[in-house]
Amino acid sequence: MRTPLELADAHPGPAFTVTLDGREIEALPGQTVAAALWAVGVTSWRSTRGEGRPRGVFCGIGVCFDCLVTVNDRPNQRACLVPLHPGDAIRTQEGTGHDG
């Protein structure tokens, strides 16, 4: 089966390691937090303030703020906009991201 990388004939530089809640995952140069997480099959990385429900990408273009995530201890980053760098620490965001 064809992958998006094959479809676009992409030859990215070497993958690098970031962490999601301490677990190491691989990311490609240029990919946003959301893209790297989708690539490893993760579709949610936030729980809502009220009901604690899981959320991930919805609009994919920075408008809806559903994909908020904590990166390098900075909460409320839009995962669909923020590009990853080697060693970045992504954390599932609980609520406002400011508790504990």
Add this chain to the structure above:
Amino acid sequence: MADLAVIGAGPAGLAAALAAAAQGVTVAVVDSATEAGGQFYRQPASGLRARRPQALHHQWRTWERLRDALPGSGVRILTDHHVWSVERDSDGFTVHALLGPEQHEPVAVHADAVLLATGGYERVLPFPGWTLPGVVTAGGAQAMLKAGLVVPGRKAVVAGTGPLLLPVATGLAAAGVEIAALVEAADPKDLVRHGRALAGKLPEGAGYAARLLRHRVRLLSRHTVVRAHGDERLTGVTVAALDTDGRVRPGTERYVPCDTLAVGHGMLPHTDLAETLGCRLDGMTVAVDDEQRTDVPGVWAAGESTGIGGAGLALAEGHIAGRSIAARLNGTEPDPVQWAAAAKSRTKLRKSAAALDAAYPPPAHWSEQVTDDTVVCRCEEVTAGAVRDAVDELGAGDVRTVKLLTRAGMGWCQGRMCGPAVAGLAGCELTPSRRPFARPVPLGVLARQHHIATEEGTS
């Protein structure tokens, strides 16, 4: 000092920038993305080194023409600039932006004239389960594919209504996603009825039909998704047939397993900057004259912000705006003969846009499927039941009162996602909501604003 600031580096913004620069105008194009192109020509991240980005795109040659004309044009492209306000001041305009992706550092661009080419975003009407991970907007799935070369799952349903669904379904299929069904609420007969105005679009539609066949995509017309299922993420959807009034036909529900639902019900224009500048709006869109001028002197608008019409229309409007701006900044009356071809294409494309809009209405009775426990405002987690109570029990008669009573629309997205849903559930017309800032701005940036304005003014 830039003579013209263009907000948005999509087809409208780039066409305008090139047209104005060709007449000697100094142009800066300001855009929030990391590369020019807008949503339609959203580019793969450069680090991914895609040799065949055109495989994800349509009308790629048009993009090549725009892209290749930029380097020699003198147009400055300022990427990663997230504009939050445009201010009129004594000697023109100040465009206020935050530098991305952190969006902590403010930056200001001054100009004598401004073109608003801010594009649009997707309208999604709610249904039970629409907040589950795995449910994404159709445009969002496409944007993530074009920029990040990723897909959200293995098996998708593409649903809703509108011309965007076809390229999204064929795009995902080409990228290896199995499309379980393309669920379109509209009736193909309505497209035929608008045939004359859509004649130019027919070859495009035939191309998509061939691709759907090749990928063995099942097309369900006059159908809708009534529920998304799953606990922590999407596991499937229930689809049902619609009757001629747009109501779900009882007994036609069926379950379709999938891990992705890409859903959308048309587009809405970004009008925040225009509103803050005091431009007159016509319904949900920025009102412009034949030269693409708004009613605020020095402010032009082109592309989706003046009415959803697609990339071709955006190019034509942008070109006209650019020529008009160049003439007006040089203190001359523009001669419309200069842009006769673009004007002709604008007329034709506005007609087909109106026909598409008429042929792809959201299902008329969508709100009947929205159960009381369905979260409508995704940010503030306000349910449909709370909105209905505000109207039925508390007497709210407009969206603003519903918002004050329920918090629907008060969250991060400022009601962009839930606006159409809240208006529909409350039985009100959707009206543009006044947003003094087009995006969240750190308080520290606002506090420093006066200081920055003074500093830039003396430079």
